Amino acid sequence: MIAVTTAIVGGLVIAAVVQHQLERPAAYGGERQTHSGSSTLSILPGLPAITIHGDPLYGPDDPWKSYLADERTCPGGEDLGRALAQQAQTMVCLVNFARRRRGLGPVVTTDILNGTSLLKAERIERCRDFNHDACGEDAALETRAAGFLDAWGENLFIAEGAWGAPRPALDGWLNSDGHRENLFRPGWRTQGIAVMKIARFGDERDVTLWVNQFGAG
Numbered sequence: 001m002i003a004v005t006t007a008i009v010g011g012l013v014i015a016a017v018v019q020h021q022l023e024r025p026a027a028y029g030g031e032r033q034t035h036s037g038s039s040t041l042s043i044l045p046g047l048p049a050i051t052i053h054g055d056p057l058y059g060p061d062d063p064w065k066s067y068l069a070d071e072r073t074c075p076g077g078e079d080l081g082r083a084l085a086q087q088a089q090t091m092v093c094l095v096n097f098a099r100r101r102r103g104l105g106p107v108v109t110t111d112i113l114n115g116t117s118l119l120k121a122e123r124i125e126r127c128r129d130f131n132h133d134a135c136g137e138d139a140a141l142e143t144r145a146a147g148f149l150d151a152w153g154e155n156l157f158i159a160e161g162a163w164g165a166p167r168p169a170l171d172g173w174l175n176s177d178g179h180r181e182n183l184f185r186p187g188w189r190t191q192g193i194a195v196m197k198i199a200r201f202g203d204e205r206d207v208t209l210w211v212n213q214f215g216a217g
Contacts, residue, residue, distance in 0.1 A: 164208025
């Protein structure tokens with residue numbers, strides 16, 4: 001079996017200068033899930049290989065399945081071979097589909113939050129530290145440096161192999177209370193998306209890292 005570890009870290013992350021705008025203090029949440037990927041066994045040379053299938057990308061009783069846009073609505077949801085810019089655009093589509101399904105307005109991508117999301121992804125990759133405060137630095141470092149002073153939130157996701165594709169990543173957020181709360185916060189108006197491929201992250205290989213930041217302005 002191939003052991004595939006999916007890590008999701010989320011919760012609301014707020015710059016201290018705007019904490020008075022919040023309904024509650026800043027919060028961090030996290031969880032780890034382990035999946036078994038497919039593996040191929042060859043019993044004897046010349047005989048057909050046997051494929052042992054692992055866990056499905058989505059749980060059979062997933063309560064948030066109806067919030068996942070289908071391939072026609074948001075193409076490329078499980079395609080890791082697409083260009084990163086295309087995968088990011090698919091995630092934008094998936095996020096807004098889920099919000100509309102919840103009765104909320106869409107969040108518009110902005111250059112500033114796209115940029116700060118990418119900088120956070122680069123910080124995580126540089127220190128090999130999958131946390132909002134990666135490298136031991138303030139979680140709000142990038143947004144403050146960019147002059148973004150509105151309330152903001154951040155969801156992180158990292159996974160090996162197929163679980164790193166846009167639709168399974170969003171499904172991971174939907175099935176986590178803290179991430180789902182971030183995703184469905186009514187006050188968000190803008191968002192930024194960053195996706196990064198990392199050949200090796202600790203003991204994990206073929207990793208996809210997602211950073212999804214939201215803003216109130």
